Amino acid sequence: MFSRLSYIVFRKELRETLRDKRVLLGVIVSPLIVTPLILGTVLFFGGKKEMQKMDAILNIGIVEQTAFPELIQKLEDNASIETQRFETRDDVITAVEERIVRAALVVSETARNDFQNNQSVGLEIIFTFANETSQNANNRLRKIIGEFDQYALAKRIQKMDLPESFAKPTSLKVNNIATSASTGSFLLGLFLPYLIVISAAFGGIQTAFDLCAGEKERSTMETLLVSPASRFEIVQGKLFTIFTISLIAALCAITGIVAPLTFGLDILKDTLGDQISIKLSSVLAMLLIVVPLALFTSSMLLVISSFARNQKEAQTYILPFISIVLLPAMLSSIFGAENHLYTAFIPVLNISLTMKQILGDLFNPLYFAISLGSSFIYAYIVMRIATAFFLRENILFRT
Amino acid sequence: MIIAENLTKTFRDRKRGLVRAVNNLSLNCRPGQIFGLLGANGAGKTTTLRMLGTLLEPTHGNATIAGYDIRENPQEVRRCIGFLSGSTALYGRLTAREMIEYFGQLNNLKGTDLSRRVDELIERLEIGEFQNGRCDKLSTGQKQRVSIARSIVHRPPVMIFDEPTSGLDVMTSQTIMAFIEQCRSDNLTVVFSTHIMSEVERLCDRVAIVHHGIVAAEGSVNELRQQTGETVMENAFLKIVHRMEDTNV
Numbered sequence: 168m169f170s171r172l173s174y175i176v177f178r179k180e181l182r183e184t185l186r187d188k189r190v191l192l193g194v195i196v197s198p199l200i201v202t203p204l205i206l207g208t209v210l211f212f213g214g215k216k217e218m219q220k221m222d223a224i225l226n227i228g229i230v231e232q233t234a235f236p237e238l239i240q241k242l243e244d245n246a247s248i249e250t251q252r253f254e255t256r257d258d259v260i261t262a263v264e265e266r267i268v269r270a271a272l273v274v275s276e277t278a279r280n281d282f283q284n285n286q287s288v289g290l291e292i293i294f295t296f297a298n299e300t301s302q303n304a305n306n307r308l309r310k311i312i313g314e315f316d317q318y319a320l321a322k323r324i325q326k327m328d329l330p331e332s333f334a335k336p337t338s339l340k341v342n343n344i345a346t347s348a349s350t351g352s353f354l355l356g357l358f359l360p361y362l363i364v365i366s367a368a369f370g371g372i373q374t375a376f377d378l379c380a381g382e383k384e385r386s387t388m389e390t391l392l393v394s395p396a397s398r399f400e401i402v403q404g405k406l407f408t409i410f411t412i413s414l415i416a417a418l419c420a421i422t423g424i425v426a427p428l429t430f431g432l433d434i435l436k437d438t439l440g441d442q443i444s445i446k447l448s449s450v451l452a453m454l455l456i457v458v459p460l461a462l463f464t465s466s467m468l469l470v471i472s473s474f475a476r477n478q479k480e481a482q483t484y485i486l487p488f489i490s491i492v493l494l495p496a497m498l499s500s501i502f503g504a505e506n507h508l509y510t511a512f513i514p515v516l517n518i519s520l521t522m523k524q525i526l527g528d529l530f531n532p533l534y535f536a537i538s539l540g541s542s543f544i545y546a547y548i549v550m551r552i553a554t555a556f557f558l559r560e561n562i563l564f565r566t
Numbered sequence: 567m568i569i570a571e572n573l574t575k576t577f578r579d580r581k582r583g584l585v586r587a588v589n590n591l592s593l594n595c596r597p598g599q600i601f602g603l604l605g606a607n608g609a610g611k612t613t614t615l616r617m618l619g620t621l622l623e624p625t626h627g628n629a630t631i632a633g634y635d636i637r638e639n640p641q642e643v644r645r646c647i648g649f650l651s652g653s654t655a656l657y658g659r660l661t662a663r664e665m666i667e668y669f670g671q672l673n674n675l676k677g678t679d680l681s682r683r684v685d686e687l688i689e690r691l692e693i694g695e696f697q698n699g700r701c702d703k704l705s706t707g708q709k710q711r712v713s714i715a716r717s718i719v720h721r722p723p724v725m726i727f728d729e730p731t732s733g734l735d736v737m738t739s740q741t742i743m744a745f746i747e748q749c750r751s752d753n754l755t756v757v758f759s760t761h762i763m764s765e766v767e768r769l770c771d772r773v774a775i776v777h778h779g780i781v782a783a784e785g786s787v788n789e790l791r792q793q794t795g796e797t798v799m800e801n802a803f804l805k806i807v808h809r810m811e812d813t814n815v
Contacts, residue, residue, distance in 0.1 A: 172672060394673065
């Protein structure tokens with residue numbers, strides 16, 4: 168199937184492509200170095216900010232229209248806030264606006280009576296949603312008030328000689344049986360398939376444009392066509408170069424995301440579980456399913472590149488292609504991992520959903536087989552179209 | 567040996583409808599002879615050479631090159647020809663040596679045969695100094711020498727030149743013309759298209775004047791001058807073209 172001449176064309180195209188700085192930067196350097204750096208920087212500073220948010224002592228204004236020491240004492244004892252008294256509600260609103268305090272608590276005039284009569288005490292929190300610190304102060308106040316509520320409720324129950332269960336009609340125990348590793352994989356499944364599909368589909372763009380439209384533009388195409396290699400052998404060599412680069416792009420994208428998450432970022436442990444690990448079998452299954460996708464998109468890119476007279480024209484034809492890939496890939500973020508079998512026939516989406524299943528430990532052999540099979544069929548059809556385009560002299564010599 | 571009979575190529579153009587780029591063109595070119603296709607831009611020279619090079623399929627007619635039918639054995643035809651045009655470029659990210667090797671490999675040269683042949687061409691065309699330099703860094707003259715090496719690496723018996731000096735300076739043009747003369751001395755069959763009269767006068771043993779895809783006249787340079795009664799080739803060319811246009815009107 169792959170003749171000696173196809174191999175010679177492939178080897179030369181790959182060698183030339185790997186000397187192209189634009190390809191190296193976009194396909195290898197960017198996903199392997201730039202993406203982890205950006206991801207690491209964002210997560211590092213994001214985590215640092217979150218820690219600062221948690222550690223910061225916040226100024227809270229208090230307007231006590233009547234004395235309510237039970238709660239106010241709790242607030243004053245809390246080390247994470249610093250309280251400041253105000254006379255009126257208007258004064259404290261101004262103080263919040265001027266960021267003298269970050270949030271304020273206004274205690275109603277009847278608070279003491281209400282509390283002693285087992286009524287609900289009227290409290291008002293004043294904060295501004297337009298300021299992150301103010302939001303943080305609001306959350307902190309609510310947490311302290313929530314703790315006070317629990318404490319006060321327990322006291323009331325005790326006083327009335329009721330059992331503790333009186334305020335808890337149900338006793339709920341939630342047991343998450345997922346291991347931390349599988350939780351991490353599930354969370355990876357939310358965005359990794361999308362990234363892999365995008366990388367595999369768009370990683371070969373520069374190469375595809377260079378190998379066909381670029382050759383026409385630089386007038387090297389004629390030289391190649393007049394060599395003993397048949398057009399079929401030439402198109403095979405070129406197609407497999409684009410395919411190889413697309414696969415490398417997908418592989419680099421996986422490595423660039425998974426490696427820093429797996430090895431370097433302790434900061435994520437709370438969010439994504441103790442450890443993010445993907446089983447080797449899952450990686451192999453994902454690589455297998457990405458093969459027809461890369462073939463499919465490489466062939467589409469070759470069709471565009473064959474049709475275009477030059478690289479600039481190819482760039483204008485790329486928009487529909489981007490939509491064809493991007494839309495199903497984005498849809499996969501909305502769809503869950505468990506889907507009807509018919510989705511295994513939808514190009515691109517099926518690949519993305521299959522990866523989601525693999526990562527979420529929901530591997531369905533039938534879904535995988537249909538997805539793989541149908542994707543190979545689509546890839547074959549587009550490959551035939553790409554070859555037919557390349558064989559047509561009115562397309563290849565379009566002026 | 568090239569024998570073309572009634573080569574015709576038509577294109578469908580959205581604005582102009584059916585365009586007959588080449589119309590019943592026949593030619594016969596023997597080894598050791600330079601056959602020139604002389605014509606203005608758009609006369610059909612490049613289309614003719616592309617049909618001979620099997621890049622385009624003739625709508626009608628046929629040709630044989632070194633005994634191979636361009637319709638039946640296009641791959642064999644391509645093995646027998648070296649194709650060089652002024653517009654053909656080199657692969658910028660390959661070195662001069664890699665470029666020659668690549669086309670040697672495409673023409674079935676392998677191992678020591680390939681490296682020996684590449685070394686021989688590098689020495690003959692004085693490429694040694696820049697053989698490991700990337701093609702996009704070479705001067706126009708150096709590029710042209712690599713192009714020549716690329717076109718003859720497989721020792722083709724037939725050479726096709728499509729306006730090979732187009733856009734080149736005088737010095738580089740001289741290198742190309744000397745190379746074409748060398749091909750004749752080496753007993754190769756040479757077809758050469760141009761619109762530059764001085765090149766025709768210097769190089770061609772036989773000339774076909776092509777106008778609107780039709781051979782308007784054919785003969786040696788002297789025969790064409792005699793036919794028209796002109797001493798200057800340019801005037802002879804114009805007379806033949808005008809005569810043909812008048813006949814068509």
